[in-house]
Amino acid sequence: MHVPSLIEKKRDGGELSADEIAFLVEGFTDGEIRDYQMSAWAMAVYFRGMTPAETQHLTAAMMNSGFVLKYPKGSPLKVDKHSTGGIGDKTSIVLAPLLACSGAWVPMISGRGLGITGGTLDKLESIPGFNVNIDERRALAQLQSIGVFMIGQTADICPADKKLYALRDVTGTVPSQALIVASIMSKKLAESLDRLVLDVKFGSGAFMKTRREAEQLATAMTEVGKLMGVQVSHLLSAMDQPLGRAVGNALEIAECVEILQGGGAPDVVELVLDLGEKVSPAPRQQLETWLKDGTAWKKFASLVYAQDGDASALEHLLEVHRAPVIQPLASKRTGKVAKMDAAAIGRAAVLLGAGRQRTEDVIDHAVGFSAIKKIGEKIGKGEPFLLIHARDEHGIASVLPLLEQACAVG
Numbered sequence: 001m002h003v004p005s006l007i008e009k010k011r012d013g014g015e016l017s018a019d020e021i022a023f024l025v026e027g028f029t030d031g032e033i034r035d036y037q038m039s040a041w042a043m044a045v046y047f048r049g050m051t052p053a054e055t056q057h058l059t060a061a062m063m064n065s066g067f068v069l070k071y072p073k074g075s076p077l078k079v080d081k082h083s084t085g086g087i088g089d090k091t092s093i094v095l096a097p098l099l100a101c102s103g104a105w106v107p108m109i110s111g112r113g114l115g116i117t118g119g120t121l122d123k124l125e126s127i128p129g130f131n132v133n134i135d136e137r138r139a140l141a142q143l144q145s146i147g148v149f150m151i152g153q154t155a156d157i158c159p160a161d162k163k164l165y166a167l168r169d170v171t172g173t174v175p176s177q178a179l180i181v182a183s184i185m186s187k188k189l190a191e192s193l194d195r196l197v198l199d200v201k202f203g204s205g206a207f208m209k210t211r212r213e214a215e216q217l218a219t220a221m222t223e224v225g226k227l228m229g230v231q232v233s234h235l236l237s238a239m240d241q242p243l244g245r246a247v248g249n250a251l252e253i254a255e256c257v258e259i260l261q262g263g264g265a266p267d268v269v270e271l272v273l274d275l276g277e278k279v280s281p282a283p284r285q286q287l288e289t290w291l292k293d294g295t296a297w298k299k300f301a302s303l304v305y306a307q308d309g310d311a312s313a314l315e316h317l318l319e320v321h322r323a324p325v326i327q328p329l330a331s332k333r334t335g336k337v338a339k340m341d342a343a344a345i346g347r348a349a350v351l352l353g354a355g356r357q358r359t360e361d362v363i364d365h366a367v368g369f370s371a372i373k374k375i376g377e378k379i380g381k382g383e384p385f386l387l388i389h390a391r392d393e394h395g396i397a398s399v400l401p402l403l404e405q406a407c408a409v410g
Helices: 003-011 018-030 035-048 052-063 091-100 120-124 136-146 159-169 177-190 211-227 249-260 266-279 284-292 295-306 311-320 342-352 393-406
Strands: 079-083 106-109 148-151 195-202 231-238 325-330 335-340 368-370 384-390 407-409
Touching (some): 003 035, 018 035, 035 159, 052 211, 079 106, 079 177, 091 106, 091 148, 091 249, 091 266, 106 177, 148 295, 159 177, 177 211, 211 231, 249 311, 266 284, 284 295, 384 393, 393 407
Parallel strands (some): 106 148
Antiparallel strands (some): 335 407
């Protein structure tokens, strides 16, 4: 097959066959097809879209580019959750150990930050020693011992998606519905799940800007999942303001610790429980009890320990990762918070170093925002909308214009 012809076919609105898609995926994974060619094809997909059949073929090709998890006969229910990405969205870090408390197995393969949205792996790596790169044998053994793992894609799991995921992040093709569906579902289907719940975001801080777009994406993912024999459900959740009160890697882990110890931001707790009851064999009330009585917290500490992390550092993580400069963004008048634009806050977090502008960028775990006010809350003149955690004064100066546009009093 001729790669430029396949790029042209998609550019002109043609439908690629299963064999043509498999050829592209295999060639890109093996290095025979260059990044610039796959970038051109991804941009053609972004503008032209893919049919449901093409999306299924792409999902299957990416899933089969590597290892698919297999479990012992008679093993417990396998459940997982995926979010399409948001600002301050740390629900996976709370939900995975919580679901494992029910006796279900939670084989969670997560991703890095993508665009302005944070990544579960980047957040977990702010825990000293935490290893997201354990191999399949060790991951399966961990499921049998504590019922949960949280890892990145190993070299053997969906290698095609791993390469394409990184390429999309820096080529402006992140919001493509077909590429999002195939990326998410190839990883999740490689986990050989029984149940999957999708948290599909919409709003300024999400890839899907409208509720209608989010519903279309959720429907497309659900259809692919059902074709592959997985029970898929979904929730739509707004992302016009950050979730919780922290944005940034160590800052968000600290917020998760608070929630796992029975406190924390009510909006995060509510979303965790909403998602959990969709896939857990335990009822919502039981999940809530496990959050409050320390059961989920102990499970999380076991998870950190099992993956080489220093669980003793969890309760003083903000001392381990303390930004050199912490400065409030003060309100210029008294009133109620009318706007906390998630997209602008997400872009500001990336500028500070909490996310990547290039694939080779190194994450700064200490930077970000804390004590974020929620829309509708009262605020006094001089009171902070949020606290900025930066590496230096230059970092503060780089984000102030964005933040001043992001926050408003009504």
